[in-house]
Amino acid sequence: MKKGSLIAVLLCFFVFVQAQSLRKCSTMEGLEAEKILNPERAADLTRIETFTQKWIQENGPAKEQMTVITIPVVVHVLYLPGVPQSNISEAQILSQIDVLNEDYRRLNADTTLTPDVFEPFAADAEFEFCMAQQDPNGLPTTGITRTPTTVTSFNTLTNDAKFDATGGYNAWPADDYLNIWVVPGLDDGLTLGYAQFPGGADATDGVVIGYRYFGRVGNLEVPYDEGRTTTHEVGHWLNLRHIWGDDGGSCSQDDLVNDTPRSGDAYYGCPTGSPNTCTDSPTDYPDMFMNYMDYCNDNCLNIFTNGQKQRMRALFSPGGARYSITQSVGCVPVEQGANDAVLVELLEPVGTGNCTTVEPVITVQNLGTEGLFYFIVEYNFTGGPVQTYEWTGSINSLGSAQITLPPINTVATGIIHNLHINIISPNGLPDFNPDDNEDTYTFATISGGSALPFFEGFEPGTNFNSWFDSNPDGLITFELTNTAAATGTSSVFMNNFIYNASGATDEFVLPHVNLNVSNPYLHFDIAYALIQAAGASDVLQVLISTDCGATYTNIYTKAGEPLSTASPTGASFVPTSGQWRTESVSLAAYQGVRNAVLKFKQIHGTGNNLYIDNLNITDGAVGIAQPDAQQPAxxxxxxxxxxxxxxxxxxxxxxxxxxxxxxxxxxxxxxxxxxxxxxxxxxxxxxxxxxxxxxxxxxxxxxxxxxxxxxxxxxxxx
Incomplete structure (x- = not known):
């Protein structure tokens, strides 16, 4: 088909065929956003299209057998810890790879459903897909990453699933891998998946799919339960357009492919017969609704054409936008030994904001073929005595774990330190590859935290989940919520209504701050209600530490009526805009402390829900203006x-x-x-x-x- 303007990110909105309007791709919205963010994008797409058409003209029909192109795939699973089915199984992932290999080699069992009139156009596209065997660092991998997230529905327009900072996971190099993100949801359930066309930013290159539409085994949603959503989206990643041209039913555009008949609009469900919405010449064919690039049910899609094969394969010729993948070693297995422990990274301490006594936290990966149950860690500051720590536990092959080492004292402050770490004796045996067992890390201890003002509104993109929290009973604790907020859409929430653990404590700790200002103040918004006026209230405290968290002093305590911002209610409390109050706490007694640590603590009683929003540490008793209305838009x-x-x-x-x-x-x-x-x-x-x-x-x-x-x-x- 032909289309007058191409966009960098195609947001493909599949919807159920119900008594409601059908939602289509946000083509123009995505196009305008891309033009604003990157004015060169349209020119890049034009260059890719010119290259594609020239390659097709020079190479002729794609019917003959060609070299099979193998594409390394990494699947980034973003899952909700409270929704176990979102952490999809390896079997579900591999079933999707099987579907891709069948559909792109025309080995799918439903080829018999392709109408006879289109059989001459049907193509083995000669693409195969493998789970990556080595990661960007050349280490063995399953080709699967798993990351817990608090995001229930990712925003497609801002590509939040593709970045660590927004609850997602950073892409592997797009020159070497097809990145696929499998997510809890997209656009509040309106979107099944979306993809980025060739030539876009490497950081956002790839495909995003909702977990209920990925693969053909597992917890899937009919009628998108046979893996064709991913087949469709990978088609976009390979430079294919929607078969109907996204022209609103006018038959004025097509998909830039000669052997796919024009179609007036997208098809849904599973049509019967031979509908024909546009007139073609010299031969007027019916609509090819069973093409993978249409919107029909999974069990009604079964064909790529030779023309589509040409478009896809042009990308992988020398000079093509995805040629580099043909040089990738992502599918090449890495030699492994039985016992191989790897020091991956130092998580703490890092940077400059560290106290003089540190507890090193490291990530260790098991690259051996056997399980890892024991190893020794040697660590010391340059010139200092070596400390040893014997670890026991269990790490599966290719798995990893975070290990917290016993504290070590740096003695001096405000200077740079070199921390040397070495891992030896995995399972009590020699290491298969000792070269990746040790490293030296540099960090600094300082006497001051982050400069003021400090503000946290808990909106999307917050790093609240990286803050330290204490949840001794492992049950309900402070969490982000979009149920209510003083401003914006989100706040921190303690679900006391269903938390029956009187006397339990829960805490969260703010990042270190520098109070070397004239009049430091803490401001925050709260909303709270009792269940019964005579009931035992929950207690909220704010505490401060001047010794990097070793000891704390209480600077704020409220409970019962003084804490409440609304009347008692027997229902789960969700505050209105008028049921919030701004609290201000003077920190003047700690003026000049350069590495102050503040934490919020709740002692559970029998009260109702507690909400906290807009943490603001400033120089002066100035709060944040709140909007005087809720925000439905x-x-x-x-x-x-x-x-x-x-x-x-x-x-x-x-x-x-x-x-x-x-x-x-x-x-x-x-x-x-x-x-x-x-x-x-x-x-x-x-x-x-x-x-x-x-x-x-x-x-x-x-x-x-x-x-x-x-x-x-x-x-x-x-």
């Missing part, structure tokens, strides 16, 4: 953090004629910029200039003519 800012500009996207669920007012303020409420945005129903996009703002965090507030307020935070970081 979606306001998104990306990238975030940003440098010179960001995209502001506002989704208006209902028509809202007129202009909206956009105001940018600092955390003290001082207005820095104002703009107007002309609104229409649906998605509204504009560029938010940031070049005149210094590094820091800001609030962006949008108010429409109906008085509806939406607020998001953005960080400027250059």
């Amino acid at each position: 979606a306001l998104r800012l990306y990238p975030n953090p940003a440098k010179e500009q960001a995209i502001l996207q506002y989704y208006a669920a209902q028509p809202q004629p007129g202009n909206a007012l956009i105001v940018v303020t600092d955390l003290s409420g001082r207005t820095l910029q104002t703009f107007d945005l002309s609104l229409q129903a649906g998605s509204n996009i504009t560029v938010l200039p940031l070049q005149n703002l210094a590094n820091g965090m800001y609030l962006v507030t949008l108010t429409n003519q109906n008085g509806v307020v939406a607020t998001q935070k953005i960080t400027v970081l250059r």
Whole structure:
């Protein structure tokens, strides 16, 4: 088919055939976002298309047998710890690889369902897919990474699944691997999967699929339970377009492939007969709804054509956008020994914000073919005595574990230290490859934490889950929630309503801060209710440490009525916008402390839910202005953090004629910029200039003519 404009990221929205409107690809939205973020992208796609058409012209039909191209695949599983089925099995992953190999070699069992009229066009595309056998560092791998996440539904427009910082996982090098992310959900369940076309940013290159639509065994959702969602999305990754051309039913565009008939629009379900929505010449063929690049049910898709094969294979010729993958060694196995322990990395201490006594935390991987049950760690500061630690436990072959070593004292502060670590005697035997067992790491101890102001609003992208927390009973503890927030959409939440463990304690610890300012203050928003007025309240405390967490002093305690912001309720408490209160705690007694540690602690009683939002440590008793209305409309800012500009996207669920007012303020409420945005129903996009703002965090507030307020935070970081 032909299409006048191509986009870098195609967001493919598959929907169920129910009594509701069908949602299509966000083509124009994605295109406009890409043009703003990368003005060169359109030119790159044009160059790829010119190369593709030239290669097709020079190489003729793709019917004859060609060299099979093998593509190394890494599957990044992002799973919810509380939803075990989202941590899909290896069997489910391998079943998807089987489907890809069958569909791209035309070995699928349902080739007999291809109509006779299209059989002459059917192609063995001659692509095969293997689970990566070695990782980017040349180490053996299963080709599977597993990462816990708190994100239940990833945003496709901002590619959040593809970055550690937004709850996802960073891509392996796109020159060598096909990255596939398997996620809990996309766009609140409206999206099955999406892919990036060739030539885009390496960091976002690949395919993203919801776990219920990946593979053909496991906890899958009918009728997308035979792995064809991934076949379809990999087709986009290989430069294929939708077979109907995304032209809104006008038959004016096609998919840039000569042997796929024009089609008026996408097909859903499993059509019967030979529908024909467009007139072709010189031969008028029916619509090829069974093509993998249409939207039919999985059991109704069964064909790639020779023309599509040409488009895909052009990418892998010398000079093509994916030629480098033909040189990849990702599918080449690495020699392994029985006992091989590897020192992967030092997790703590790192950087400069460390106390004088440190507990090294390392990651150890078992690259041996046998399980790893024992090894010895030798570690010391340069010139100091060597300490040893004997580890026992269990690490499966190719698995890894985090190991916390006994404390070691650096003695001096404010200087750079070299920590040498060596792993010996795996399972009490010689190591197969001792060259990867030791390393020296550099870090510094300082007498000061992060400079003020410190702010955390717990919005998407927060690093709250990396903060230290204490949950002695292993049950309910502080967690992120989007059920309620003082501002924005998220807060920290303690589900006391269902937590029956009176006297239990739970804590979370803030990053170290430098209180060397004239008048340090802590501000935070809380919402809390009792279940019964006479019930035993939960207790909230704030504590501070001046010795890197060795000891703490209580600086705030509230319980019962003084803690409450709403009347008692027998239902699970979810605060309204008027049921929040800002607390301010003077830290003047600790003025000048350069490495202060603050932590929040709850002692459980029999009360209701507790919410905390907008932690703000400032120089002075100034809080953060709160919007005076809830936020039913979606306001998104990306990238975030940003440098010179960001995209502001506002989704208006209902028509809202007129202009909206956009105001940018600092955390003290001082207005820095104002703009107007002309609104229409649906998605509204504009560029938010940031070049005149210094590094820091800001609030962006949008108010429409109906008085509806939406607020998001953005960080400027250059």
